[in-house]
Amino acid sequence: MLVYPQLLTGALAQYPIIKRHRTRTISNVFDDGSSIKLSDTTGETTEWELRYAGLTDDEARALEQFFAAAEGNLSPFTFLDPTANLFSWSDHLDRADWEKGPMLLLAGGQADPAGGTNAWHLYNSGGAPQRISQTLPAPGNYVYCLSAYAKSATAGAGVTLVRGPNTANYTIGPGWRRITFSGGANASADYVEFGIEVPAGVALDIYGAQVEPQSGASGYKPSGRGGVYPETSFRDDTLAITAIDVNRHSATVNLIHAKHL
Amino acid sequence: MAGNFPTLHTSAIAQYPATRNVRCPNQVLWFVDGTQQRYRNSNGPLHRWSIQLDQLEESEMAALEQFFNDNEGCAGSFAFTDPWNGTVYPNCSFAVDELELDTLAELKGRTSFAIEENRG
Numbered sequence: 001m002l003v004y005p006q007l008l009t010g011a012l013a014q015y016p017i018i019k020r021h022r023t024r025t026i027s028n029v030f031d032d033g034s035s036i037k038l039s040d041t042t043g044e045t046t047e048w049e050l051r052y053a054g055l056t057d058d059e060a061r062a063l064e065q066f067f068a069a070a071e072g073n074l075s076p077f078t079f080l081d082p083t084a085n086l087f088s089w090s091d092h093l094d095r096a097d098w099e100k101g102p103m104l105l106l107a108g109g110q111a112d113p114a115g116g117t118n119a120w121h122l123y124n125s126g127g128a129p130q131r132i133s134q135t136l137p138a139p140g141n142y143v144y145c146l147s148a149y150a151k152s153a154t155a156g157a158g159v160t161l162v163r164g165p166n167t168a169n170y171t172i173g174p175g176w177r178r179i180t181f182s183g184g185a186n187a188s189a190d191y192v193e194f195g196i197e198v199p200a201g202v203a204l205d206i207y208g209a210q211v212e213p214q215s216g217a218s219g220y221k222p223s224g225r226g227g228v229y230p231e232t233s234f235r236d237d238t239l240a241i242t243a244i245d246v247n248r249h250s251a252t253v254n255l256i257h258a259k260h261l
Numbered sequence: 262m263a264g265n266f267p268t269l270h271t272s273a274i275a276q277y278p279a280t281r282n283v284r285c286p287n288q289v290l291w292f293v294d295g296t297q298q299r300y301r302n303s304n305g306p307l308h309r310w311s312i313q314l315d316q317l318e319e320s321e322m323a324a325l326e327q328f329f330n331d332n333e334g335c336a337g338s339f340a341f342t343d344p345w346n347g348t349v350y351p352n353c354s355f356a357v358d359e360l361e362l363d364t365l366a367e368l369k370g371r372t373s374f375a376i377e378e379n380r381g
Binding site for chain 2: 015016017018019020021022023024025027031032033034035037038039041044083084085114218219220221222223224225
């Protein structure tokens with residue numbers, strides 16, 4: 001699987017990041033100003049403009065080698081949106097995108113730490129740990145940060161975050177706490193499972209589950225489709241990298257994802 | 262209808278500077294003697310709002326992007342509250358099929374777009 005490279009820091013991009021989302025609507029406008037509109041759902045495109053500054057020799061070389069491997073804008077690759085939550089439907093744990101343990105009971109509409117009602121109450125009624133997770137078509141050799149807000153009415157309750165074959169245990173109490181778990185997954189895998197595991201008999205509240213392709217957690221972003229974009233391409237067939245000093249390079253990369261491709 | 266337009270955490274809809282246009286579609290016919298005839302070409306004015314948002318949090322950006330996606334760009338329609346006077350216009354759309362989201366730094370997003378009122 002061809003995958004857009006991370007920098008040495010584990011970040012995928014630097015600020016500023018510009019993202020353009022385009023849709024296509026066919027409109028018939030009548031003389032009285034009214035109109036009939038029809039969306040061309042396969043005509044959507046998403047573009048990213050990534051501006052890099054201060055790249056090391058190794059990072060610049062990796063970018064150049066990746067551009068050569070993709071043969072410019074010829075071959076598609078997987079791109080993880082650095083501005084998005086990789087989970088799909090992160091506020092809707094009852095959707096089919098989430099794989100749930102059979103003994104895990106969910107109840108939505110709970111008060112969340114952002115002042116809304118998008119938290120979920122999870123109760124493991126079974127005798128073994130149960131998890132809720134998504135398996136994403138994302139590279140195992142990336143650095144990821146999985147984060148979520150959690151609380152439990154029982155002080156000292158446990159919860160486990162799952163990142164591929166790796167797990168981390170946390171203790172939570174009655175107040176909301178943001179727990180984060182960052183690092184790599186399984187280097188050879190093309191799919192990575194991310195999720196939350198609830199020990200047997202434990203009840204807790206979860207909000208803001210988020211996976212990002214970087215080493216630290218940023219502000220929570222409720223998601224829809226999720227931030228994994230397979231079949232992304234370079235927009236252009238040239239890549240210019242400018243050396244501005246010893247071991248310092250700059251470049252601007254334009255990527256495009258078209259829904260119909 | 263794809264719901265109501267998302268508000269910012271402050272409950273605001275727009276930030277300064279914001280522009281509001283009112284368009285009255287009329288037709289003017291000029292005759293060779295210099296006289297003219299004017300008539301209405303619609304049954305009322307149409308409104309359009311140009312909105313620029315700055316210093317947005319990630320969750321606010323995500324909400325706007327999701328709302329744009331839910332509406333499939335300018336194909337969908339939604340209720341929009343005029344930030345000048347609080348009037349709710351029940352049938353509005355994004356004016357163009359493009360939404361640009363600039364992430365300048367953490368908790369520092371920026372975007373701009375236009376909303377227009379639909380007839381009928």
